[in-house]
Amino acid sequence: MAHLFLSRVEATPDREAYRYPVPAADGAHGTEPWRSLTWAQTAERVKAIAAGLLALGVRPEERVAISSSTRVEWILADLGVMCAGAAATAVYPSTNADETVYILSDSGSRAIFVENATQLAKVVAHVERLPELGHAILFDPQAELPQVEGLEVLSLGELEKRGLVYLEEHPDAIEETVRAIEPEQLATLIYTSGTTGRPKGVRLVHDCWSYQAVAQEAGGLLRSEDVQFLWLPLSHVFGKALISGQIRTGHVMAVDGRVDRIITNLPAVRPTLMASAPRIFEKVYNGIAGKARAEGGAKYKIFLWAAKVARDYARAGQESMAATGRRSVPLSLVVQHAIADRLVYGKIRAAFGGNLRASVSGSAALAPDIGYFFSGAGVHVLEGYGLTETSAGCIVNPADDYRVGTVGKPLPGTEVRIAEDGEILLRGPGVMRGYHNLAEKTAEVLESDGWLHTGDIGEMDKDGFVRITDRKKDVFKTSGGKYVAPTEIEGRFKAVCPFVSNILVIGNGRNFCSALITLDETVIMPWAASHDLGGRSYAEVVSSPQVHELIDGFVQRVNGDLQRWQTIKKFSVLSRDLDIEHGELTPSLKVKRPVVEREYAEVIEGMYDGSREA
Structure with a gap:
């Protein structure tokens, strides 16, 4: 270098x-000059x-x-x-x-x-x-x-x-x-x-x-x-x-x-390219949806319609590209998209500076519905995949043919292999040379011929696009013997619930799945003010029966598309969000599952008290 x-x-x-x-x-947050x-x-x-x-x-x-x-x-x-x-x-x-x-x-x-x-x-x-x-x-x-x-x-x-x-x-x-x-x-x-x-x-x-x-x-x-x-x-x-x-x-x-x-x-820099974590796009989406809901009436109906058009438009284009190598969208959808672009999408692109060619997203999975929304709105989010052990991205979606729900294709020079148990193995110049002072730990993940065990479960399609399904260590088995991939369920919930900040699906060795949920304060508090909860603190709002009923509606919506053993039978909305300071998130905003489960062990046990086989 x-x-x-x-x-x-x-x-x-x-x-x-x-x-x-x-x-x-003086630390004021006005417009700042750039050098x-x-x-x-x-x-x-x-x-x-x-x-x-x-x-x-x-x-x-x-x-x-x-x-x-x-x-x-x-x-x-x-x-x-x-x-x-x-x-x-x-x-x-x-x-x-x-x-x-x-x-x-x-x-x-x-x-x-x-x-x-x-x-x-x-x-x-x-x-x-x-x-x-x-x-x-x-x-x-x-x-x-x-x-x-x-x-x-x-x-x-x-x-x-x-x-x-x-x-x-x-x-x-x-x-x-x-x-x-x-x-x-x-x-x-x-x-x-x-x-x-x-x-x-x-x-x-x-x-x-x-x-x-x-x-x-x-x-x-x-x-x-x-x-x-x-x-x-x-x-x-x-x-x-x-x-x-x-x-x-x-x-x-x-x-x-x-x-x-x-x-x-963003408006000051007007970037053509930006890298980000999924949490930023989730917050932007939740903010847009929350603002539209607060305005109510026709504006909210227009947003819901435009969001559906964006998803349908993006999905149709990507599916046709995958099938024929040519992007094709039905004429009726093209017309609707053009109208929605003038009413909604142009404002979204302007918020990103107006020049954004693409944004690379990594470190965690982006919910497909959110990915399709931004794609249809003209904010192209290219999901990628990599580890610290691979010097970051080694699989990335190509800008001219990206597919929502995948992390793309291997970068030139990187090899990908799917092991018999579904684990993704990687080999290439970007792979680490080992863990510092930890020869035994190195041998656990790095084979002598250069293949790195990532600990992630995934699959690769006929076109070479890779999809991550879960962390190998996060997949758990219920007491009924059924395997559950929590990341998939969590992603689905984030896609339908605009109020969520973090969700952790629990169920290892249990007779049903439950969830710990935290809410985005910037979105839930305006909702609370318009639903007779104004003047209350965040903790009071999220513990209210009204909010429990609100979130239950989204839980049931997700459950409708899941297998019986995957469904969330009970959930708890936590009184505060997860954060780095309490050791619940890594600096890259990944949830530390063991830490959260220890911290809220009493809450978790309360959801299983007196439970029978479900």
Whole structure:
């Protein structure tokens, strides 16, 4: 990747590389100006950071951690680490102090870039447990630099100044260091945000990222003229892979990780490409549906009609493309779609900036009905699939022939095999080289001939499109001996219930299925205000008989399309949503099932008290 970066700079030095906002000093949420860096300007800063790390004594493959939200400095630091021949250890800023210290210790990190005083405090409080960590570099220029015994704390600007002094004495240091980097040299350690136990450090080498860069371009995902909006966490493998592809094509990347600014930023950036998690599209859909319902009358009827037309239009087009290789939609549907486009869809596209060519969605499944809705509205959501262990996406839907409900086709160079038990196996250059310091864990998932056991169950059709049906470990068997794939049921519920935030289907070893449900506060509270529940708190609203009756209607609607043993017999609406702070969600917003089931064990048992075989 360091080679690719310097080649990109040489090829297009004066083209815009990165765009980033300048937040107001008082934190106000008005319109913010955006600044840019050309590739040449980016290289100046990256080389200064790389040289600064060399001046601190960092050597090839030694680890340098980054604990920060997504911002342009994260990218500069990461590229600086790679151009110094070192390896970056990614740490989620939401990770608590104990786990942060564990990751720094397990990785043997020599230095750490931290976003602000909050991230620094996690390290300072436990510095005695980190004898190998010698330096902390602060991104925030306003933060104080404390004196800490055994740890040098300096600003990013100070590190760059040291780097410039180092380059005066060793002007070719960066080019020489980069030339010495081998494809199999460690580039990144990303610790899995697993649902159980301590996270495992995934060893990703330079060739993993180089493969991602080439495969994304070859697969048609990226174009040199794109403007991509990046808000995903760069501590997550998905975000990191996007940077690799951007370096390959040289397109513009607008960077701002503040989730509460996404809606504001989209019209300002007007991206042609954006990557996201399904939760964002679910929230957007729920918000649109909730607003239409609140307006009531003709507007709500128009929305329901337009939503059905969008789904029918998208489904017809994709089915004809799959059958004949040509997109064909009945004329009557074309006419309805044109009317709905003027009334509804144009406003939806405008909310995404008006220029969005495609959005890549990963990390979890998107409910097909939501996928068809956005497809029909002209917001093309390309679902993909990958793991931390595969340096992110290795299967992605092609932009010119994507199929809702699948995760697409393997990227060039990736092989897919479906095992006898349905597990998806992957092999290719993007696959990790093992777990850090965990040879036995590595052997459990990585075969000697390179095949990686993903732990996901799926199938591949005759055209090479892959569909994920569930996590192997999540599929459970009821006491009646029937297998249930909870993800499928959860996806169906999210597609029909615009109020849902999270749902967890329970039933392993039980005589029927139940569910824990949380509701989206921004959608349920306006509904409550118009149904005689105004003035009550969120907890009071979701525990009310009116809300239970409302959600029961959606449960019964889903149950009507399920086998008897799959149906949700009982459910509980929780008094608050699941979150990262309580350890119920991973930083990439996946539900930690074991944690939630432990936390709400009493609620779950209450749903099964006195139950008989169903």
